[in-house]
Amino acid sequence: MNKASMEAGAFDGEGEAARPPQAPPCTVVIFGAGGDLTKRLLLPAIYNLERMRLLPTRFRLIGVDHNARSVEDYRLSLRESVQHFAKTRGAEAGAFDATAWAKIENSVDYFQGDFNDPAAYSRLRDHLAAVEKDSGVEGNVVFYLAVASRFFAPITLALAAAGIMREERDGSRWRRVIIEKPFGTDYASARDLNEQILGVLNERQVYRIDHYLGKETVQNLMVLRFANGIFEPLWNRNHIDHIQITVAETVGVEKRGGYYDRAGALKDMVPNHLFQLLSLTAMEPPNNFSADAVRTEKVKALDALRFADAKRPSECAVRGQYIGGTVQGQNYNSYREEIDVEKGSMTETYVAMKLTIDNWRWHGMPFYLRTGKAMTKRLSEISIQFKHPPQVMFRDTEVDRMIANRLVIHVQPDEGVSLRFGAKVPGPTVKLGRVWMNFHYFDYFDAAPSTGYETLIYDCMMGDATLFQRADSVESGWRTVEPLLESWKLDPYRNFQNYPAGSAGPQIADELLAKDGRAWNRMTWKPTEERKP
Numbered sequence: 001m002n003k004a005s006m007e008a009g010a011f012d013g014e015g016e017a018a019r020p021p022q023a024p025p026c027t028v029v030i031f032g033a034g035g036d037l038t039k040r041l042l043l044p045a046i047y048n049l050e051r052m053r054l055l056p057t058r059f060r061l062i063g064v065d066h067n068a069r070s071v072e073d074y075r076l077s078l079r080e081s082v083q084h085f086a087k088t089r090g091a092e093a094g095a096f097d098a099t100a101w102a103k104i105e106n107s108v109d110y111f112q113g114d115f116n117d118p119a120a121y122s123r124l125r126d127h128l129a130a131v132e133k134d135s136g137v138e139g140n141v142v143f144y145l146a147v148a149s150r151f152f153a154p155i156t157l158a159l160a161a162a163g164i165m166r167e168e169r170d171g172s173r174w175r176r177v178i179i180e181k182p183f184g185t186d187y188a189s190a191r192d193l194n195e196q197i198l199g200v201l202n203e204r205q206v207y208r209i210d211h212y213l214g215k216e217t218v219q220n221l222m223v224l225r226f227a228n229g230i231f232e233p234l235w236n237r238n239h240i241d242h243i244q245i246t247v248a249e250t251v252g253v254e255k256r257g258g259y260y261d262r263a264g265a266l267k268d269m270v271p272n273h274l275f276q277l278l279s280l281t282a283m284e285p286p287n288n289f290s291a292d293a294v295r296t297e298k299v300k301a302l303d304a305l306r307f308a309d310a311k312r313p314s315e316c317a318v319r320g321q322y323i324g325g326t327v328q329g330q331n332y333n334s335y336r337e338e339i340d341v342e343k344g345s346m347t348e349t350y351v352a353m354k355l356t357i358d359n360w361r362w363h364g365m366p367f368y369l370r371t372g373k374a375m376t377k378r379l380s381e382i383s384i385q386f387k388h389p390p391q392v393m394f395r396d397t398e399v400d401r402m403i404a405n406r407l408v409i410h411v412q413p414d415e416g417v418s419l420r421f422g423a424k425v426p427g428p429t430v431k432l433g434r435v436w437m438n439f440h441y442f443d444y445f446d447a448a449p450s451t452g453y454e455t456l457i458y459d460c461m462m463g464d465a466t467l468f469q470r471a472d473s474v475e476s477g478w479r480t481v482e483p484l485l486e487s488w489k490l491d492p493y494r495n496f497q498n499y500p501a502g503s504a505g506p507q508i509a510d511e512l513l514a515k516d517g518r519a520w521n522r523m524t525w526k527p528t529e530e531r532k533p
């Protein structure tokens, strides 16, 4: 997160934010050089960083993979990926910036090596030493593990064993590893992975990615809460009735059935993405903006997170699987008919749950979370539902129900913040209408070209780990969902209901809130759709 540009002028829309500094000289080594993540997101992000003039002048990029290919062929494939995937918004959309790409292309190298072969790492060490000598990158290296999770530990251990991860004590030469998700498949495996990695590296060298933290609005959560005076005094159980977090996707499992059928919606989305949104929403104000201060507060919130009925987690959660239907005009097969999914699969593609945070600020106040695939709309938002005001003054009017204020933080696709409040409907009698005050990001700020990975890659180069998960945070997320996973193992049918693709999820999810006299927010595309009283 670029703290340097968080200056007053930037927020008033009074001119350009202070330009962030260029990253220091370094090499980025990508394991999984030809993989999907590299092509779709990493290279476009690196290209966008160059367009923003944030990439170091002295920069090298080395792709590592097992198959033999020439540097020319690799460069060409990256160029094609960038042209295809580097979509940007706003004024810069569309145009391919050949100058920016040329700079990156000239710095690209390909290194053939088998991830399991120790000799490959000795060769890589010598190669890096040669690159350092020739290109003045000062020995700083980011290793990006864009590989299947089974390789996270072996690659890290092999890099360390080859002496590649050694840093200078004064910080003048650093070596960092970015690790993708999934970080473990449950509490025990996440702890084990941390133990192996931290057996050879220092925590400050490890950058565990949760790409949700690269999303602009997610970062804005901290600014909204702590750089404004009006929200924080109300941000607690005394004024808030409940909080809803929704991450709905229209896509099905696409070609990832093999992975997804073993994971399911809970493991795929909740301990990581949804809990990141939740911890930023619920944490106490950190006493400074340092990575550790922020991450410590997030972990404290996560450590206090429980299922609303801690003794019966499966009663606080519902799940479902999509069956055939239509999503925005497109026909979807049932989940069970997807490629690499078992015919009788009981894997959930939707999950919703009721949690609480057992601390002073939130005690007893529900947090409702839901996420699913093949749903009616793509929409991620955090909704803060305030308590109803007392009706006292309106008791003798036509107003039969007061309107509770609602603050909605729209994470995607319509980034912004909106506030719902009651207003008088024009006319001779007193009638209340619901109205929205909407802030759309792009009405105020120029869109920086973004895949969401730019900030994260740049931050790693800058040595700022604020937006990465610390070991304790990953473990805490898994520890929280563990009781539910356990109870599902014992009863695979409990609170499980199918839902048609293109719907808002299974009906039992509505009942989860109806039991408490509440309802999920309608899945609106834009807040303005809810305008009518």
Ligand code: BG6
Residues within 6 Å of the ligand: 181, 211, 249, 268
């Ligand atoms: C990934 C999950 O981590 O996040 C996917 O594995 C999911 O299943 C994706 O589709 C959602 O990310 P985004 O940025 O599209 O909301």
